[in-house]
Each structure stands twice: as C-alpha cells, then as structure tokens.
Amino acid sequence: MSGIIWNVRGFGNLATQRRALFLRRHHHLSFLAVLEPMVDLDCRYMARRMGFEEVVSNKSGKVWFFWDSTIACKVLFDHDQFLHLELSSQLFPSSMIVTVVYAKCTRLERSLLWENLEELRPEGDILWLVGGDFNVISSMEEHSAGVLARPGAMEDFNNFIMLAGLVDVGFVGDRYTWTNNRVWKRLDRVLLSPSWGSLDFTVRVEHLSRAASDHYPLLVEFRGFQKPRASFRFQRMWVWHRDFMQTVRLNWCLPSVAQGLQRLQMKLRRLKEHLKWWNMEVFGNIHDRVLQAEEGMAAAEQAYDRGPTEQSRTHRSECQAHLFRVLDMEEDFWKQRAAIRWMGEGERNTKFFHSTVQKKRSANRLFRELLTGETVDSTDVDTELIPSLVSTEDNLMLEGLPSAEEVKQVVWSMCQDSAAGPDGFSVAFYRACWEIVGEDVLQAVMDFFRGAELPRGMASTTIVLIPKVDSAQRWQDFRPISLCNVSYKIISKLMAQRMASVIGKVISPAQSGFVPGRLISDNILMAQELDHKLNYHIRGGNLILKLDMTKSYDRVQWGVLFRVMAAFGFSESVIAFIRRCVTSSWFSILVNGQLSSFFRSQRGLRQGDPISPFLFILAAELLSRGIESLFAAYPGMAYATGCDMRVSHLTYADDVVLFLNGSLDCVRRGKGFLDSYEAQSGQAINAEKSFFFPSRCISVRRRQQIAAVTGFDLGERPMLYLGVPIISGNKRTVHFAPLLAKIQRKFQGWNFSRLSHGGRLMLIQSVLSSLPVYLLQVLKKLEGVFASFFWSSVGHDRKVHWVAWRDICRPKQEGGLGIRRLSEVGAALSMKLWFRFREQSTQWARFLRRSYCGTVDPGVVTLRSNASPSWRRMIQTRAVAERQIGWIIEQGHLSFWHDRWMERGPLSEWCTVQGPPDVRVDRFLADGSWSQEILQRVLPSAVAEEVTEDCAPEGGCIDSDLEQTPPPHHFRVHLEVLSETTASGRDLTAAWCMLSVQMSVLWRVMESWRAGTAWSSTGSVREITPLLICWFLWTARNDSKHRGLRSEGHKTIIQIIQYLRVGMTSSIIKPRHWRGAISAAQAMVIQVRIRTLHTISVVHWRRPDDGWFKLNTDGSSRGNPGESSYGAIVRDHSGQVVVARQGVLGEGSNIRAELMAILRGLELCVDRQLSPIWLESDSLVALHIIRSSGISWEFREEILRIRRLVRQYGVRCTHIYREGNAAADFLANQAYQVEGERVMEGQEIDGLLLGICRMDRVGLPYIRSSCKPG
Template sequence: MFIASWNIRGLNQASKQNSILNFIRLNKVRVFCLLETKLSSSTFENFMRFRLPNWMSITNFDKIGGGRMAIIWDSAFVDGVIMEVDKQHIHARFTCRVTQLSFYVTFIYALYTVLERRDLWKHVHGLGTNTLAPWVVLGDFNCVCDPCERRGSAPPSAYLMKDLNELRLCSNLNDAPSTGEFFTWHRGSIWAKLDRVLINPLWSAQSVTCQAHFVEMEPGFDHVASLVRIGQIQNLGSKPFKFFNMWLKHKNFKDILGRVWLRNVVGTAQFRLARKLKLLKQPLKQLNKEEFSHISARAKESKKEYKRIYQLALMSPSDDALKQELLEAKNRSIFLKDAEETYLRQKAKATHLLQTDRCTKYFHSIVKKKNAKNFIAALKLEDGSLTQSMGQVATEFVTFFKGLFGTYVPSDGYDRHVIHSGATLDHTQVERLIRPITNLEIKQALFDIGNDKAPGPDGYSSAFFKSNWSLVGEDLCEAVGEFFASGNMLRQVNHTIIALIPKTNHSPTVSDFRPISCTNVTYKVITKILASRLGPLLPTIIHPAQGAFVDGRLMADNIFLAQELVKGYTRKRCSPRCMIKVDLRKAYDTVSWEFLENVLKDIGIPTLFVNWIMECVTTSSFSISINGVLHGWFEGKRGLRQGDPMSPLLFVICLEYFSRMIDLRTMGPNFKYHPLCSKLKISHLAYADDLVLFSKGDCRSIKILAETLEDYGMVSGLMVNHDKSNIFLGGNVANALPQILDLVDFQQGSFPVRYLGIPLAPLKISVAQFSPLIDTVTDYINAWNTKTLSYAGKLELIRSVMQGVQSFWLGIFPVPRTIIDRIVALCRIFLWGGKYAKVAWEDVCLPKEEGGLGIKNARVWNDALLSRTLWNIHKKQDTLWVRWVHGVYLHGRDVWTFAPHNRDSQLMKRIALIRDSIVSKFSSLAMAISFIQKNSLNGRIITGKVYDLLRVRANPRMWMSFIWKSYIPPKFSFIMWLALRNRLPTYDNLGFLDVINICHFCKGGPETVPHLFFDCMVTGKVWEMVKQWLGLRRQMTTLRSAVKWIKEEHNGANIKAKAIRISFCYTVYWTWRTRNAVIFEGAKAKVDDMVSQIKRFLAEVRQGDWQL
C-alpha cells in the first residue's frame, strides 16, 4: 500500500492535474496529500467530481486561505477517519481493507516562521502522546533538522532547527528509511530537505515496514513527491540456529547436554567439538519449541495465572493444595519472566541497563528498533535503479563481497629493508610469543568474551561454554590446543558470517554497509590468545606516529597534534604548508595476505607464531546474512575481518611498513617538513586507517608523499580512495597551487574537516562545527527513546552511556558553553519526557548523598577530563604529542608556570586555566601536585577525583542514604526522590498549566505531596493497613519525618529493616502509580486492591523474587 504527499504549487492547470493522476496510477497511491493546491473549495470539488469521482477527500481550506491542504483517498481500498483538521496539519486514521492494517497519518504543511510553526509542533506532540498505534508524519515541514540538509546558502542556525528536533525527540519520531532524492526542494542555487517522512517505533512492533521514496524532481515543480510504502514483513526464509542463553535456566538443560556430550565421536579434537555442537542443535530446538517458543506470550500468561491462583489463595488461606499450586505458579512465572528478560537482553545486546530493574518492555522496543534499522527492504543498484527483490538484493551483496574478500591481490615491490630500518623483536619477546599454551590461558580467553556477543555460524554463544565449563571445557581446550600444536584449523571452525550494518538511512548501495565478521567461539578463543600475546609487544616496534591499539597511546593525542598542525592555514603571509587527509579504500578488507606474512616475518615475529596467524587468516570462508537469512558461500583471498580480535593489531603492523617507508623517503634533501614538524621530523599521523600526511607546501615534498602512498598501495593492497581524500594547502602557496594540484590526484579540501570524528579547523572551532557531537547524542537518545522506559532506566542510560559519549569530546576539546547547554537540554528532555523539568539540572548533577542523581556536570567534567593532558605534559609522557608540546610551547619550562600567548591554541589556554583552578584549591603548588600524584593510578590521573575537587558542593541530605539502596528497585527510589524533593507533578506543582487542584482519591482537598501520601482519607487507610501488616505503630505525617524515623529505628542490615524500607518505598510508588491510573485511565482507587497489590509484591520480596 502506498500513501504520498506532494507540494504541487497549484492544481489549476490541466498539465498539473494530469501529472497528479499519472503519479497516482503509476505508483498505486491509495492516500494522497496535495499541498498548496491554490484552489477554492468549489473548484477542488469539481476536480474531485470529474477526475477522481470515486475518491473521498477532506481539506483545510476553511482554516486558512490558498487551498493549502487537501487529503484524498481511494475508498475502495482504504477506510479513512479524519481525527483533526487545522491550518498546518490534518490528522487521520486509515485502515487497509485488504490487510486490515490500521495506522495514523499526520500530514504537515508548516508555515514559514519559527513562531508560527511552534503551534504546529505543540499539536503534533499532543497527537503523539495519545497515539498507541503505528504513526507516520509526512509533508512539507518548511525547515531542516541538520546543517547538511541545506546547500547553496548560509547554514541554518541552531535556533531554526531546535523546535523540530525537540519534537522528534519528545514524540519518539525518526526519519523513515528512504531512497531517492536527498534534497526535496530546489529554487535557484539553493537546495534543502524540507519534505520528510517521520515514523514512530510501533511499525516494527506490528511487523510492518514503512519506507519512504523521494521521487525525482519533475519539470514545473519545486518540490519532489514523498511516496511512502507500507507493507507486511514477509518470511524471507529459514534462519540459522542460534543458541539462546535463556535455555541455560531450564531444569532439563544439563541432562540434554550430558546425553549428547558423552557420546563417543571419532576424529580430531576440532572435529569432535564441532560434531558434538552440531548434534546438540536438534534437541535444543525441540526444547525451545516445547518450553520457550513465544516466550513473551508465555511469560504474560504465566503471570496472569499466578495472579488468579493468588486471589483464590487469599480467599482460602488454609487450603494446602492451593498453597502448593500457588508456589508452582509463582516459580513458573519467575522462571519465564527471567527467561524472557535474558532472551531480550541477548537480542538487544543492552549491557548498560540496571540489574535490579525489570526492563522487558524496553528490551522489546530496542529489539524492534534494531531490527527495523538493520532491515534491508531495498537496494540501489550500480545503474541508479532501485530493487526490492530479495533475490536480487542477495545476489548483489554476494557478488560484491565475493569480489572484495575473494579476490587474490599480490604484493608488488615488497622491500624487506624497509622493515629492517626500524625496531624488531628481540629474543626475549620472541620466546614470550611461542611459550606453551595452557588450559588456564584458554579459559581466560573464553571468559573475556561477552555473553551476548553475536555468535558465529555454529550459533553458540560464549555463555554456553562458560556455564557448562565443567563438561565442555575439556573438549574446547583440546580443540584449541590441537590447533596450536598442529598449526592446522578445521575449515568449518573458521567459517564466518558477514553481518551488514548500514552506514546511511537513505538510498543505500552495497558499499554503504559495514561488514562485521561473526566468528565461532572456538575461533575467537584462538585469536584472543594470539592478540593477548602480540598486543603487549607493539609499543616497542610500532612507530610513534601510530596511535591505535598500542598501549599507552591515546586517540586524543593524535587529535591534539593534528589540531595544532592545521593552525595558520588561513594566513597568506606564513610559510607554505600541506596536509593530505587520506582515505584508504576498504582498508581492512583489502590487505594483501602475502604482504601481511612478509611484514610479520621481517619485523621479528617467529615463524611458528606467523604460521598460527596466517592459518587463521587464510582458511577463512564467508556467508552473507541478509535480514537474518544466510546467502552464498565463498573462500577469502585477502583482507582482515572486522570483528576478529587480532585484526586491529595486524592492521597496525601492516601500516608500520608505511611509517618506515615514509621515514626513509623523507630523509633525503628533496623533502621539506611542515614548518611546525621539522623539530620532531613528523611526516604523518595514523590511527588505524585514519591517515594524515604533512609536509612543506612545495611540489617536491608533496610529490614524495603522493608517490609513497601509491607505492604502498601496490605492495600492501591498501589503495588510496582519491574521491574521498583531500589535500589542504596553507600559507603562501598561490603561485605553486596549479602545479601542486596537477601533481596529485586529490581534491583540494576546505576546513573544517573531520579527523577521527572530530572537526579540525585553523581558527577557533565554531559552535556549528560541533554538530557531529549533537548528532551523536541525538542518535543515541532516539535509539533509546521509548514510553516503556522508567525514569530510573533513563537515568542509568544517561549516566552510563551518554556521559561516555560526551567524555570522548569533552576529553579532547574545551567545549563551548553553548554546546554543553544544548547537550544538557537533550538529556533533560530525554529524562523528563518533555520540556518541563521536574528538578533543576544543577541539582540533578549533585552526588546522591547531596540530594542529586549523580550525573556529572558537563562543564566541570570537561575540565576534569582535560586535566589528564595537563598531567601527561607534567609527567613528560613518552608520546609524540607531549614531546611536541615541550618542544614547541614549553621550551624547557615547567607546565605549572607556562603563560599562554594570544596566538596559542584554545586547548593550551584552557589547560592553563584548569591548572590555575586546581592550584587555587590548595595553599601551594606543591600541595596541588601532591594531590594529583596521590590520585593517580599507574601514572594516569583519576579524573573522578579532579571532578570532585572542582565541582560545586551542597549540604548532605540525610534521607538520600535511605532511598538509594541496592536492594530497593531504582524506579521506586526515583519516585521517592521526587516525592522527598516535593517535585512530583501533583496538581499544586502544575499550577502554571491552569489545572483544577483537587485530590482525585478523596475529592476532599487540594492535591499536594503531604495530602496525597498522608492526609488523604484513601491513602491514609492504605498506610494504616500496611503498617498494621508490618507491625508498625508510628504515626506518619510527612515523608521526611517518616524517613527519619525509619532510618533511626530500622537502620540495620537485617531482613526486617530491609523489608520495611522496601515496603515504605513501594507504598509511595504504588500510590503514585494508582493516582496516575485514576486520572489518565479512569481507574477506581480501591483501598483493598491497593493494599493487596502491596502485600503481593512484598510477599514476592520475602520469597526471594527480589534479592535482599
């Protein structure tokens, strides 16, 4: 089924009407929104009567002039119910008569100013709050969401984009997967993406796809048409076996495993292990079918059954048979609930969530979002056409990756003297590499693999081997040991599934997917052992210019140095200089195996260890996973697999040949260094496949760099992608510019340019150049945003993941206050679910013991993270960046007395300010240095200690230690935290919304926190019954006084004290939840029902459902 929207700029011409009718006929459009028809109501009625006589229609012509919006639909195929009509939108529900699929559509034609559009965004947000079905929002939004969505004019300001981005965030709307044109509007020299299609996550929950196609611009139109295809996800074929960790919890699992594992299988150790794993699949499939199929439905049904029996047991407390039945129902419900959570956690790969909160609804949402994001519904072919045939899609991918991985590449022009010009391994290091493999080493390698990591072709997770180590461990050790003893690997052990991760959501081609190799656990254990032995030796043999995967070297150092080296590129009166930013085409995937083996041998790695590595590399074979179904089979002939534990280390060693090669070629008199690099003789910086080269801006130096790149490509297989590589020239190069550009096959680049994801610019980095950070934060929030996630779950995501994302940028740049405020606004909206914050962010950022939630203040955290650089400079850490700072900035001076000049970088100026802030906290410089020394680990400063030193403090709150306990579920603690701060959205706190302030429980007074929890007649009875059940006699009047009393009288670690605390927190939580159900769902507040629910929960606590 297809729906569409098109800003047609007038429907009065016959040619326009014919275009619309042809579009409907060719694309089988069933619902169509025509924007800016410029027709009167009567003229439009005539158009419908004569041109589409059997179609239905609705317009907003009576709301606003100009014939702005008309919705038409084919009533033979769809039933339409119009829900809301306004001057900027029409909201409707449509049901397909064929499939009976029902969904909501909001068609948009936004007005031209920010203030006018705010009323529209407010309405759309309200629609989303009440929409619990698949929902699509499409039309002409008259604004963009990102600077890249406008071309040919000045970039849009953050102010112009802010409202729409906040709407998407608050309403959980994301761009639908799309094909066709990226820019949807064009006039003169300006292009922009004004038309878009937004969808909520419930499409994937209904197993329905919703994809957009932006049709090519037609003559006479300035907007493209937006075509939306809605269809059921079809069964694409049988999916391979996958071991689910929930099976481990079943009482019969060990017996099933034992019957298979104790069989006598003849063959090599690797064959025996592989054979037993294969024999085990069928009984596990049978177990899944009988006990775990449709696990969510089973868990839901078992919970209903437990509640039914519980009510019967309440009425007949002396019935022993009912007691036994209740115990069995409870155990089954707990088992299935745990199994469902384990299953969804494994599918979602969500390792960052609370261990004490049940998050099954959230996991469901994440799984559906991931499936929808990674689902390949269409593919753009080489000729520009689009295919939706899964057979053709599979053929395209298999052909592409067979050509990529399955093509032999010789090593042409290898010179072993290049490697011998640098350091090689010594005898002691060689001995460490080939020392005997022990079973303990094998076990450690296995247990380092995450339980939920994607399995390989055999389908088994590392959790299977870990949980059954006593039975299967010996076979695994024998198989791994056999490989190291014989040097031979069974082919099926080294088979690989290529999982495809889309790089773009718009018009993907086969090259727009990142291939991630999923290998078997046995193979991962082998390569983890190899990597663990090889990794510690890299610092002694890898060039200082390489920063990736070498212990003690940081990505930040490369970025710091690159940022310093691009300074002055806009000045015309400085010496000429050059930077080449190199993109290596499909870097990991195209490494020549012959070249790899030569480099490994010549750098001093012993032959035995090289043979182990090359056996792993050269016996690989591949199948492609497309929408969960495997396609094709082919052998590898080149490349390193992304996802293989040892691939990053091998790639760094391959790149070492380039580092030594360029060092040799830049030693001659024809090469001149970049003006800021001559002292340390820096010619390049490398971080994995991110490579930048530096030289003076003269032809001879640049020619040496270009020829070195070309020669390295011939010898290694790592060819330069000239379309994505750029040359940057600065200083006085105008006269030589044409000759330089003729010399190299690179486009001249412009600043800012992204290096390792960070913008580099010759001048101070502007606010607009931080958009990648804002986009990253927004993408994470959009991936998580769901109505099923509690406050506590959101808090954990912000604290554990979001602050990790921020830390990458905050540890590299002095981030402007404007950007930090924007990030805080995004996190605040995510936490509170809208624009209205319940607690000020500065209070949220306090530690828990001081009344906050323990989220770090981003401004202070920025300084704390940058203090690492201050300390590295002080310690004279042996890195290229620190040596450069001492050589260029300090000139033998102490960093503690360094006074930056105006011409110095923003980073060095900020480091000086941070240094002064730290020193100001102590009476002397010596005490400040002593503080950092005491708070360092292995020479690295503990940034958390510096943060605690620099942050603002508040008075401790005695009640905080009461609510934040490991045995109290965090969602209960969070509601208690809000209640104790009097920040629950009770009606007295919502006075600004002009609501009637009355308690919906008793109708006897205004709703305040004290009234709701103690003064209300209904909740008062609840408290009395709960206290009587717990054996408490204390009269409670306020939350804080109650907390103080419980804290004083029941402050032990015994079961009773813990149970009382949980009871108190749960009663507050359940009272608040019941209040919301009364107001928003029309439920009835019954004291007995509330108390029964509280008792049932506490009974589960006492019986061990929650660990005390």
C-alpha cells in the same frame, strides 16, 4: 497500500495533473496528499479527475488530502499548517493517525507548528505518521553546501522530533527533495512513531523524480514482509531450565573418535541439532509459558482465597516462584535480542536494498570479488625500512602452549551478549557450560598451537552489512562486519591478548589505533595543534592531505602482512599461527536473514576478528615507515611549526593525515610515494573522499595545480578528523550544529508514555557517558536538550521544568539526581589533559612540551600569544592540576624546585630558589642517594635533612607520577555505588560481618572488586551473596533517604536470607551452588541436600634449586579490615633458614597484608643481597595483582615497589596452598604478640618455627581436604 505526499507548487498546470494521474495509476495509490496547490479549483473536482472517492482541505487551502474506497478517513484537527487525520484500513490492526504538514517559511511561525503537533501527539501505541514539507533540514548533510548560517531552526526541528517521540523513516532515491537549481535541500520527509516497529510490515519512502515541481514527490509504501526462517542461536534463557545442563552433558559425553579441533567441531555440530529438537519439544515457546504461568498464578490465588489452607498456601508460593522464574527467562530473551539489535538493524535498514534475488546475488558477487580479487607480488615489497624489534622472549611468549586458566580467562573476557557466528553458539553458552565443554575447548586450542589446521566449519564467517549513513543505498555506504564462531574467536582472542604486550614497541608513534596505552584523543589533539600551525610562514606554505582508504581491511594482502611481520622479527611459528587464522576464512553474506553460499577468501582481514586490528596496523606500518623514511631523505618536505620536533603524518587504523610542505615538488614527491605504496601493498586511496587543506599563503593557481597532481578536491572548513571538527580561529555554534543534531537524534523515537523519569535519567546518563569531549564547547545547548528530554510531556500535558537543571545535577547526597554538570566535566577533562601532558608518554604531549616549554618547567612557563586553544585551556587548569600530582623519584629527571616530589609541596613554594630554576633532581644525587653536601648549598640545613630522611630515591625506573587523588583519567562510576554499600556504619557492618562469618571467602570477592581482579567462584552461592548484600543495602539506603524508613541491619539480613530461601524453592539456586557453604545454609535454616565427594590431596613445600633462595610470605587481618600483620621467611637450597621477618601493620585488609608481606620479604632479600629469589605466596589475588598490568589505586605504592623489585631482580613468583605455607603463616600469626617489626636469624629464630622448617626440609607432606558435588 501506498500513497504520495507532494508539494506540487501549483496544481492547475495540466502537466502537473497528468503527472499526478500517472503516479496514481502506476503506483496504485490509496491516498494522495497535495501541498501548495495554488489554484482556485474545487478540490472535489480534482478528486474526480484523479479517480479518488473523497478529498478534504485544511483551512488555509494549502493541504489537500485525497483517498479512495479502501480507506476510511476522519478529520481530527484542522490547522493552517497541517491536517490531522484518522485513517482506517484492513491492512492495519487498528486505525492510524496521519498528519500532513506544510510548514511556514519563518522560524517563528514554525515554532507554533511544533507546539501544536506536540500537543496532538497520540497516547499509547496508536500509529502516528507525520509527513510533508517541513521547510527545514535536520542535519548539515541535508544541505548541498554543507553550511548553515543560522542553526537555530534546525535545533528547533530536532527538538520537536525528540519531544514528539518520532523517528525519521529514511528514504530511497536522491538525497535532496527540493532545489532552486543552485542549492539542494531535504525539506520533505516522513516521520513515524515507535509503535510502527511492532507491526509485521515496513514503511518505505522513495523520492520519485522531480518533474513539474521544484519538490520531489514522496512515495510512501506499506509493505508486508515474511520473516526469514530463523537459524539456530543459543538462547541464554535455556540455562534456567532444570534439564538444560543434563541435556548438554549427556549429548556432549557421547563417544567421539576425533581429537582436538575436529573433536570440538563435531561435538558442537551434534549438540546444535539436539538443542534444536530440545527447544521445540521440551522448552517450548517462552511467551506461551509466561501466559500459562500467569493463568496458573491466578488460579492458585483464587484457590487460596476460597480456602486458605497450608496446602493452598504452598501451592500459591510454588506458582509465584514459577512465574518469577519464567519472567526472568523472558527478560533474558529480550535482553539477548536487544544486545544484538544492531545486527537486526543492519538487516532492516537494507530490506529494500536486498529485496530481490538479483540484489542478493549482487551482494555475494561484490564481496567475492573484493575478498578474492587480484593479489600483488609480495616479493616487490620493500621491508628494509622496518627494524627488527621483536625479541626472542617475545616470540617464546607468543608461541607458548596456553594453560587452562589462560583459556578460561579469555572466554570470560569476551562479551557474552555479542552476536554468535554461523554455528549459533554464543559466549554465554561456553560460560554457562564451561564445566562440561571446558576440557574439549582447551584441547582444541592446544591442538591449534601444536600446528593443527582449523576445520572449515570453525573458520566459517558470516558477513552482516551495517549502514554507515542514513538511508544507505550504495555498497560504499555499508560496513561489512564479520561474525566469527566463538570456538575460533577463543583462539584469536588469546593471540590478540598476547600480541597486545608486544604491539606497543613495534608500532610507530604516529599510529594510535588499537595500541594499548594510546588514545584516539591523542591524534585528535595532535591534529588540532598542527592545524593551528597551518598558516605558519614558510617558503612553499604548509599543506594537509587527508586520505581516505577504500575498504582497507578487505584489501590487506596476506603476503605483504607476513613479510612485514618477518621483518619486525616475529618467528616462523608465530607467523604460521597467523597464517592459519587468516587464510582459513570461509565467508557467507547474510541477506534478508538468509545466508548465501560460502566462498573462500584470498586476501583481507575480518572486521570482528579479535586479532584483525593488530594485524592491520602491522601491515599499515609499511606506510608509516615509508613516510618517515621519505621525510628523512627530503627534509625540505617537512611541515613547518616553529618546533624542532617534526611530525609528518598521523594515523588511526586506516585514517591517515599527511602534513607536508605545499610546494609542487614536495606534493609530487609525496604523491609518487603514495602511488608506489598502493602498488606494493594492494591498498587503494579513494580520491573522491580525500581532500587537501592549504595554508593561506598558497595561491589559487597553486591550489589548482595541487588538485591536478593529487586528484583530491579542496577540503571545506572545518576539517573533520575522526568525527571531530578541527577548528582554527574562533569557534562558532554553527561548527557544532551537526554534532548537536546527532545527540538530539539519540533521544528521538522514544515512547515517552512508557518511559518513566527514572528511565529518562538513565538514558541521559548513557548519552552523557559517551559524550565526545569536543561537544563541551556548547554546554548550554546540550544541557537544554537533556532538560527538554527529561521534562518532556506525557499525553497532552504541557511540559513544565519543575526543578532547575543545575539542582538536578547536584550529587544525590545533596538532593540531586547525580547527573554530571557539563561544565564540571569540562574542568575535569582539562585536568586530565594536563595530567597526560605531564606524563610525557605520547607524541602529542612531547610536541607540546617542545613547542611551548623548551627547557622551562611546565609548572611555571608563561603563556605565549600564539598558543593554541588546547594549550590555553590547559594552562587555565594548571594550578589546580599541579596540586593533585605528586612524583616518586627514581632516575631523578624531575624539576628540583617546581615538581611536587615532597609531601609538603614543591620546594619553590616554601624555599627561596637558588641557582638555575630548571635544575633537575639528579644534580643532587650521588650513587643513587642524596648528596648532603650539594643539598646544603641551596637549602637550609633543616630542609636538607628532611629531604634526605623522607624522600629516598627509588632507583631502577623512570620517574613516575603519583596522583594525590584518584586518577582524573579513570572515571569509575561503580566506585560510588560500592562505597555506599561497603562504607562503615552499624547497619552496613552488621550485614557484612554476619554473612562474611558464615561464608569465609566473601573478603576475597570484595577485595578483588576493589583491586580490579577477576576472582570468581562461578556456580557458588558465595558469588551472588555480595551482590545481594549490595542490592538490599542500597534499597534500604533509598528507603531511609526518600521514604523516611529507618534502616536496620538485622532486617537487611532477613531480606537476604528470604531471597536465598525463595531461590532454593524455585530451583533458581540449586544444592550444588552451596558447595563450600553448607554451614552457612544450616545457620540460615536452609535445607540443602547435597552429596559431596571429599578429596584428599598432598601438599609439599619444595626446596629451591641450587644457588637460589626461596621466600615464603603470608599476610593476616583480623576483621578485614582490622588489625593486620605479616610474616616472611627465606630458606636456601638445602631448606635451611637464612633469615625471617615479621611485624604488625596496623589496621588494614587481608589483601594489603599479603602485599606488604611480599614487599617486606623482597626488601629483606635485597638488603641481605640474596638472589636469585623464588617468591611463593598462598594469595592468588596478590599474585594476580603483581602479574597484571593494571594498578589498584588503594595499593598503588606497594604494587609499584613490588613490580620494580620483581623486574630488577628477576624474581620467580608462584602460588602454594595455605597448608604448604605453614612457616610464613606461623610468623604472621605470631606477629600479633610482637610490638613493631622484628628480623630473626641464627639463634633468634623461634623453636616452633625451626620445627616447621625441619619438616619442610625432610619433605613431610601436608594434607589438604576439599570437597565437590557428587
């Protein structure tokens, strides 16, 4: 079935009639909508002439609708700007609503059209198609000039699409649908309701050729499609089945003669075939199972109503538990489908493009040529510019065999909802079945690190084409995403995590992509600063070159990459690891859901491979180092900014911007270098998408010469860099119109009748969380979009904003809904910018410091008249931000008078500045400590004494910033919820304390959440209990606040216990999940029959090596949080006690006590000059915090000091079981009987402690008992 919607601009013309008749016959049209016929002829005469059965016209005569006998049509509403029709056809399961639009030319008249169409929006799942000439565009891309004087009309149109719940179906053909031969616009389109997505056919719109009118005809085709045969894909819902784990275990444990990588590949292939059979024969169709469970529940309810016996009640409960279980399975199914919907979107959006066998062959041929194309001779690559920066220690770390814990951590760090590779096994499979498959995965990874080649099946990759633009039609409009097998990604991810610790010191400061600690916003801010200096007066003028690299990932030459890595100092072993990863790739293109034949690549990196971003920026260093060398050799090429810090280029992955002098000599020299780079690297610059931006002082003639030399076009303002408009001068709303339209499109297509206000609130928060900072320039318009979406009407009700948006944005405690006000977000982000500037850790921050401050302290520098908008905005928030930042003195590179390194505030606020105002702290230090004599020259005696006593410098590192409030650059929304459920209070404490007594490890879970660590007891009921506590406390809090119900702790405890009992009844929670918590089950009167295997292990305390000192520490907290203490003991290589320390710490948590014990012990060793030190603790959480790169705000000071001591004295850190840490444990527990702190040595040491140490010294074992399910 097909039809045409066409603004003919006069139907009386014979040529137009002949064209319409030809289109009717050629495309077998079932309907024809003619707009603006402009004739006095009887429309019924035209129907007969066109061969249609019937025709109807709207009241203004501007819309005619013809249809044939295959369609039944009924007019629902007649309007002077549209016809609202109901169509019925055998093709559709139900009737559909078609609205043919011919909109007026003025914004005011169209506003009435939008209101009327919103009121006519069908309810429920009724199909709705709206098409015609809307006389307005929806984005800047739909206008050939790319500019819009009045964006208000576009905003109105996008608001209508959003509020009507419609989506643009897209198109095939020319981008524009109307022209006057000077300007082209897309004024005609087809919009659909979301209910169309549930049908087994597609709606395709094609822009036909423009003949006999200034508008293109829109051909609308309704095409059925056959779903491709589904390939194997692991389903998370399988895990819920009671037989799944046993099925996997029995198949996995079948004998295999292969080893390592080959063994894992063979077992996965065998299990895949077995699970296909199991899914069909045992698990079955999940939707059928839900229907059966519903029927079973209804029958059980009826049986109970007829005779409410104990047996019928039990049967009803069992049916209810079974129903809940299969509903959870179905929810998992839809969650998994939603998580990989982008993959499906990629296929759907390219349905027509890949609809024929010829197109499928074309796709395969294109990527085969791209990935197996001509390679360059890597021996011609000049790597002399690349310094050797990778140390021997770095290489040893990269080469080392991974541990079982490291491999498991890699698996758990991967998103379990990510799309699977060709073998169909997702991350969710490995995590669910880790106890079964973990050992084979570990052996396979170790096999790779020992030099084994990757099997072809493991290295196979599926390429999915994702459209980069709407209505993509050319190959350049698609982004190829590689779906790698998880078995390979574990190896690649492990290498990437190791590489992350090295990459920062080898990559140039100009590159901010994929380097830990560098942000995309750094490059955007730097580009804004440099663009602000574009018109700086200099001979030749300034010039910006914005480069577009063609398929840069796919064109990476392996030989060039390996030579660059060797030049940086990577060892042969590390390069061999990378070589085996990238050269073993086999590709297949996914077209229409079917895989093409596999082919092997000869160049390129896989987008989707965890290691690829790091490898790409390593190869791209050839460009960065070359540009730096070129500008160093020819200083006259420099871009003038008035600052002594020169910036030649910025790169973010393959986005490159050059800043240079605009003289022809400089341009030719720069272009010559780029040509040389292309020849050496195999990369290619797309001249069609590359542009130059000259300063005002560059003449028109020279601009033409620059275009001839570079082959680039003159760019249009504002320059778009990394998706952000780089604006110089006054900002206008029109500059942000495309971005506003993009936000509006995020809300388009939602079915409001099914989306509650709570759902809308969540969607607004989701969009808000991903909101680019630069959109805060148009706060009022954005908040208007959010408000319109939130209060959008359902059915035919008029939308009324019952509560002001500013009240909705209040915190929940004040009666609002907790949405962030954009003005407040803007203020917070401005403070974040100031904080990052004060850190001076980025190229952008250093450039601003040298441009606007020089030697003057940033806290007191005055604002210049030529300052950039970013700097002006930061200066406005400086006073507030400075009060939130404190500093720890280390090397003394701080302002003595203006930085906040004293708790009372900067000295300049409460003392008279004497001497130079920009003097640094290190001028008052001597041998790492304060010089009282120098201090008293400029400070009163009392103040100098306070400085000496309270502000001792911490030597060994650079001065570090210490925020007085949680970091402004860490927006942790989850901390709000966590604080609600872990705060103090009678009811909250009752629930936490009762259950934490029954399950003694709950404190570890909560502390690891607070500390950001990854403690886990997967498979244990102890892991879900904290979540249940949080959930039921949260619901109790909501009931108390919104329903007026009293919150009582014992009721919350009963709810949690009942949930655990239901989980046992429905087999969601199994007996093995109660491992280590049998006593808790007994206390909750939950019957658990579990066979356990008790194991006895021997724990020894080991002496340190000769010359070493061993420090054992332990922390204790009674109540967690509660009264806490610590103990630390140092022994020499013979096991003799050197010194011991213990003390009370006041109220605190277990984890804080453990950290303080380590800190006090290390400080004791430093005071006694004991080194080298071997630190041993029984707290895995504390050791993980010390080793990780992150810092928990709650323990920041302790962690920083511990890490500084560990790094400075080369401390070795290991874990010991609690039984082997008896001496430190004794000291920590005994400390409660001591006031303050005490250091003991020699005769002062307690006799019992000496006895414990004597047993350790002679090697007497400690017995550790543990159990696991049988």
